Amino acid sequence: MSFTLEDLKTVSNLARLDLSDEELAQMVGNLNKVLESFRGLQQLDLSGIEITAHSVDTHSVWREDEPRNGLSRAEALSAAPASHAGLFLVPRIIE
Amino acid sequence: MNLCEISASQMRELLDAKKVSAQELAKAHLERIHRLDPTVRAFLKVCDEIALKQAGAAQERIMQGETNPLLGIPFALKDNMVTQGIETTCASKILEGWKPPYDSTVALRLAQHGAVLLGKTNLDEFAMGSSTEFSGFFPTRNPWDLARVPGGSSGGSAAAVAAGMAPIAFGSDTGGSVRQPAALCGVVGMKPTYGRVSRFGLIAFSSSLDQIGPFARNVRDAIWAYEASAGVDPNDSTMQDAPYDSQIAHRPAKAPKIGVPEQVMNEKIQPEVRALMQNAIKSLSDAGAVIEQVSLPMIEHGVSTYYIIAPAEASSNLARYDGVRYGLRIEAESASEMMRRVREAGFGKEVKERIIIGTYVLSSGYYDAFYTKAHKARTLMKTQFREMFSRYDALLLPTSPTTAFKIGEFAGDPMALKIADYCTIPANLGGFPAISINAGYSGGLPVGLQLVCDSFCEQTLFSIALLAESVLGAPKMPELVT
Structure with a gap:
């Protein structure tokens, strides 16, 4: 399994990264070395093994559904690069 | 003073x-x-x-x-x-x-x-x-x-x-x-x-x-x-x-039982580091610890497993940096172009590479080959360690x-x-x-000794670390x- 320039362009688009040609060229080489390092794992016999998503047992945590204070609107917007009328302001979404 | x-x-x-x-x-x-x-x-x-x-x-x-x-x-x-x-x-x-x-x-x-x-x-x-x-x-x-x-x-x-x-x-x-x-x-x-x-x-x-x-x-x-x-x-x-x-x-701790995995006492480890581990093992044994060599083959697969799971989770976690609610913003004609420019300018090379690896291993067609396998390997790693913890208080x-x-x-x-x-x-x-504690110095640089215990056994971990510190100085x- 190897990683081509086309794969990288597809994945960088999914990840919303606007990589330069120089970055793309350098990254392809690096990523193939990383993929190569996964080879040992591909050879492990993992049939019948359950997956572990959490290292320790997790359980649902419940609380009473009572109103409580969170951040105020002003606090939530305090670090926004752009806001208007109490809302986050972004450039045009529908193209 | x-x-x-x-x-x-x-x-x-x-x-x-x-x-x-x-x-x-x-x-x-x-x-x-x-x-x-x-x-x-x-x-x-x-x-x-x-x-x-x-x-x-x-x-x-x-x-x-x-x-x-x-x-x-x-x-x-x-x-x-x-x-x-x-x-x-x-x-x-x-x-x-x-x-x-x-x-x-x-x-x-x-x-x-x-x-x-x-x-x-x-x-x-x-x-x-x-x-x-x-x-x-x-x-x-x-x-x-x-x-x-x-x-x-x-x-x-x-x-x-x-x-x-x-x-x-x-x-x-x-x-x-x-x-x-x-x-x-x-x-x-x-x-x-x-x-x-x-x-x-x-x-x-x-x-x-x-x-x-x-x-x-x-x-x-x-x-x-x-x-x-x-x-x-x-x-x-x-x-x-x-x-x-x-x-x-x-x-x-008094007379703790400690296992030393053979997978961390081989050529992967600098000889000077190994020598200091041997010193520590001898000092701990002299102080009453019972130390035996064990085998944990899954250690060999830890780095690969980690470099699938961690970037996968990171690629998802770092999706929040989009220039909307906080942090860097670079204006553009459309929201999606703004996000691309923000992430391209704001993240460093290592972060971008890990986001790319994570996005790749989670993408359709590769998910089972990488992400699912890594999670199964994680199960094997945990099982091998847990088995050791049924016989030993800690691993060194x-x-x-x-x-x-x-x-x-x-x-x-x-x-x-x-x-x-x-x-x-x-x-x-x-x-x-x-926990890592100092085990001595090689060429004027510190070397660390690590102890690992079973989940939620912090009290055992600290007590063995105190013993180790008392014999290592x-x-x-x-x-x-x-």
Whole structure:
């Protein structure tokens, strides 16, 4: 399994990264070395093994559904690069 | 006596005996930071005013007769734990200038204990790295040799404690990011069991692996710091309310049974590091420990497993940096173009590579080949370790395969640097608590010894670490500062 320039362009688009040609060229080489390092794992016999998503047992945590204070609107917007009328302001979404 | 070179426990005695005030302690540390840090560069931000204000409040509590281990003790916090109103950057340009509107649980708890915040320490951007060279701002230097790395990603916290700029610091450990820099800087570094310390306000890297842990110059101080930070928090639903016995933790263990995996005593480990492990094994045996060689073949697959799971989770966690709610913004015609430009300009090379790897292993067609396999390998790793913990109180491993390497030594080789986490990753994958203590010096550079215990057995871990520390001797201070 190897990683081509086309794969990288597809994945960088999914990840919303606007990589330069120089970055793309350098990254392809690096990523193939990383993929190569996964080879040992591909050879492990993992049939019948359950997956572990959490290292320790997790359980649902419940609380009473009572109103409580969170951040105020002003606090939530305090670090926004752009806001208007109490809302986050972004450039045009529908193209 | 130099107030910056004594342990937190000794500072406690001086504070309680009114021989020194919390303000004097804070001032001594701030003065030392301003003198040494232009060279070491452990701090991204020094909080002079806040520290002196908190020290004043702590001194009032002391004068009223209150005492608790960290009251009036200065500390430093890795800059991936949010602090209300204090710039928190995660060493990334994408968060430069961001002042969080709330406190992380750890910051809040330490403030409640009366600990005094000196500043925020440097890290590899978003905690992705093992050398602190990938900070978006500048690399931190190892106080033992300024041409070398302090380890990472919590390199700033480790260097600060090693250089006497703080007696205690906190870091986060996703694949070894507390223990490895502790080893390379010659201090104590500890990763608690996953679920012991709240991750609320810890900027997420890999949510199933991240855990906050303390640095200190001796085990007792590390226990105090751990105890002040641990305990269930309703804001982190992955926490567990498991018992912990502080009395056991503070007593050196007698005749513990310890396994040493053969997979960490081979050519992957520098011969000098292995030799110091053998010394430590002999000293511990002479002190009554029963030590046997064991086999844990899955250790060999830890790095690959980790470099699938951690980037996968990171690619999802870092999707939130989109220029909308906080952080960097670069204007563009459309929202999606704005996001691309923000992420391209704001993230460093290492972060982009990990986002790409993570997105790739999660993408359709590759999910089962990589991500599912890694999660199954994680099960095998955990099973092998758990089986060992049914027979042994702890496992002993080197913390890092090498001593501190030179800044830039591994530039251009993406896997060489990742091997630095070979001995530390298994504890993260299994959720086990682990500690690194100094085992001696090779070529003038510190070497760390790691102990790993079963989940929620912190008291056993600390008690064996106390025994090990008593036979190995207290760590030294680097010459830079003496």
